[in-house]
Amino acid sequence: MATHPDIFFLTADMGINLVEKFADTYPDRFLNVGIAEQNLVGISAGLANMGYRPFAYTISNFAVHRCFEQIRNEIGIHDYPIVLMGTSTGYDNAPLGPTHHIVDDWGSIKAIPEIDIYCPSSLAYAETLVDRLIEIGRPSYVRIPKGGFKTPSSTDHFVVSPGEKSEIALVSYGTPAQECLAAQEKDRSLSVIVINRLRPLEEEKILDVLARYKRIFVIEDHFPSSGLYGSLCEILVKHRRTFQIHSLGPRDYTLEVGTSNDFFHRKYEIDSESILQAARS
Amino acid sequence: MQTEQSSSQLQTSSIKVDPVSVRLTILDMLYKGKASHLGSNMSAVEMLIAMFGSVDVTGIRDGTPDRSRIVVSKGHCAAATYATMFHFGIIPAELISTYHTNGSILAGHVSHAVLGVEHSTGALGHGIGVAVGCAVGLRSRGYNKSLVLTLLGDGEIQEGSVWEALMFAVHRKLSNFVALIDNNGISSITNTEKVIDMRPLTSRFAGFGLEVREVDGHDVGEIKAAIRELSGGSGPAVIVCNTIKGKGVRFAEGSAIWHYRSLSDELYAEARTSVLSGSKSTS
Numbered sequence: 001m002a003t004h005p006d007i008f009f010l011t012a013d014m015g016i017n018l019v020e021k022f023a024d025t026y027p028d029r030f031l032n033v034g035i036a037e038q039n040l041v042g043i044s045a046g047l048a049n050m051g052y053r054p055f056a057y058t059i060s061n062f063a064v065h066r067c068f069e070q071i072r073n074e075i076g077i078h079d080y081p082i083v084l085m086g087t088s089t090g091y092d093n094a095p096l097g098p099t100h101h102i103v104d105d106w107g108s109i110k111a112i113p114e115i116d117i118y119c120p121s122s123l124a125y126a127e128t129l130v131d132r133l134i135e136i137g138r139p140s141y142v143r144i145p146k147g148g149f150k151t152p153s154s155t156d157h158f159v160v161s162p163g164e165k166s167e168i169a170l171v172s173y174g175t176p177a178q179e180c181l182a183a184q185e186k187d188r189s190l191s192v193i194v195i196n197r198l199r200p201l202e203e204e205k206i207l208d209v210l211a212r213y214k215r216i217f218v219i220e221d222h223f224p225s226s227g228l229y230g231s232l233c234e235i236l237v238k239h240r241r242t243f244q245i246h247s248l249g250p251r252d253y254t255l256e257v258g259t260s261n262d263f264f265h266r267k268y269e270i271d272s273e274s275i276l277q278a279a280r281s
Numbered sequence: 282m283q284t285e286q287s288s289s290q291l292q293t294s295s296i297k298v299d300p301v302s303v304r305l306t307i308l309d310m311l312y313k314g315k316a317s318h319l320g321s322n323m324s325a326v327e328m329l330i331a332m333f334g335s336v337d338v339t340g341i342r343d344g345t346p347d348r349s350r351i352v353v354s355k356g357h358c359a360a361a362t363y364a365t366m367f368h369f370g371i372i373p374a375e376l377i378s379t380y381h382t383n384g385s386i387l388a389g390h391v392s393h394a395v396l397g398v399e400h401s402t403g404a405l406g407h408g409i410g411v412a413v414g415c416a417v418g419l420r421s422r423g424y425n426k427s428l429v430l431t432l433l434g435d436g437e438i439q440e441g442s443v444w445e446a447l448m449f450a451v452h453r454k455l456s457n458f459v460a461l462i463d464n465n466g467i468s469s470i471t472n473t474e475k476v477i478d479m480r481p482l483t484s485r486f487a488g489f490g491l492e493v494r495e496v497d498g499h500d501v502g503e504i505k506a507a508i509r510e511l512s513g514g515s516g517p518a519v520i521v522c523n524t525i526k527g528k529g530v531r532f533a534e535g536s537a538i539w540h541y542r543s544l545s546d547e548l549y550a551e552a553r554t555s556v557l558s559g560s561k562s563t564s
Contacts, residue, residue: 046414
């Protein structure tokens with residue numbers, strides 16, 4: 001915000017011990033719009049009309065679903081360079097129940113063609129993302145997973161942690177990417193491909209990498225049909241490529257309580273042990 | 282197509298635009314485009330004239346950064362908006378004549394593809410939030426002489442997002458923001474009081490902390506005076522404009538069905554006669 005005078009930061013009353021610094025340092029370019037996500041997007045669009053570059057922040061489920069028509073109309077139709085930032089992904093908020101399980105956020109956004117989608121899975125990528133977003137000035141959704149990540153440090157849109165063999169590739173993003181890396185620690189033959197930018201995908205580059213492997217597993221904490229599995233299947237068909245591709249991820253909402261995301265990762269078989277079993281089957 | 286005024290002639294807010302001329306242009310647009318929403322377009326004519334007449338339309342036409350913003354939140358009064366903009370010299374006659382036809386940029390809801398339209402609307406309760414964002418932005422940029430005027434329907438205010446925007450505008454004391462309510466008493470399929478009775482509207486808005494005025498929504502002078510009086514006050518304001526849905530077209534006045542119908546040859550002729558005779562009786 002110091003170097004970009006047009007950045008405006010907005011929150012829908014979320015981000016305790018996080019957003020205060022923005023408010024204190026840049027009071028003229030900070031807004032807490034209250035618990036009003038429709039207004040969060042509406043005001044962002046008004047600020048974009050005024051030439052500002054709004055970054056609008058709240059929890060992913062509220063940021064996407066509560067104001068979906070505002071995202072479609074105000075951001076999508078107007079092609080405004082608004083960055084919607086949703087924190088928490090998948091089962092980050094595990095015990096809070098299904099309203100807070102974020103398994104259908106970016107798949108919903110994917111239905112709106114204009115909006116780019118990111119899920120930074122390393123600090124290195126996240127740190128460069130704001131500058132990139134400012135530079136390219138496009139409508140964007142950033143899905144922000146919680147936790148300390150061991151993803152290979154890279155500013156590339158996807159990064160490969162190669163295994164010792166070219167048999168199986170685990171393709172993932174966000175929190176489940178850490179499960180894949182944990183699986184790789186137990187079985188060094190596995191390769192892991194972590195995707196930082198979910199749309200647009202670098203189609204040719206990704207297909208070239210995938211072609212090195214006999215079997216591909218897509219592992220995600222999001223409904224696969226509208227998630228990465230769906231995106232990869234689409235580009236495979238588009239480029240007339242045939243791969244053996246499998247999907248691991250949630251298929252439905254659940255009322256079951258789990259105290260941490262481990263519980264749901266095991267339930268939907270996206271934990272490191274289940275991934276290893278699937279890879280060995 | 283009636284083109285009473287040259288499109289190249291730049292109008293300013295000091296030039297008077299005649300509601301009858303705007304209504305005749307709307308009738309032409311709706312008839313040629315076989316378009317609906319006659320009722321909502323006719324009720325908002327004087328409000329739109331007052332809104333555009335209260336700001337520097339040159340800035341709107343040229344898109345200057347410090348221009349006042351007019352956000353039409355009830356996007357279905359596109360014909361009235363475009364007709365008014367045409368009579369203010371913001372958009373040309375050749376564009377107006379394409380309304381609601383293949384390949385045109387003039388859809389049945391206002392579109393930002395049209396120079397001078399700030400925001401595409403059509404889903405209700407959206408424009409007002411954007412308008413509030415513009416008000417914050419104008420203030421933040423230091424454009425303190427500019428206003429944000431937004432037009433809403435009385436049915437539209439049933440949308441919760443309207444009240445999100447108003448609460449925020451009050452909290453931030455956005456004195457450069459004025460919302461005008463087209464209080465024609467009819468929403469989509471029936472009378473608003475039968476759906477959700479919010480009368481008296483003025484108390485609802487006052488209860489939210491807004492400055493409120495109630496005016497005759499078919500009196501341009503009264504609406505303009507209210508805008509003048511309220512803008513630059515201590516906070517945001519709402520003007521409840523009491524209007525008649527379908528105003529000027531007698532067979533459509535006060536009738537919900539004219540939200541949907543389009544004009545036949547006979548009814549188009551009858552509507553023109555009605556608008557012109559209304560003009561004679563009030564002049």
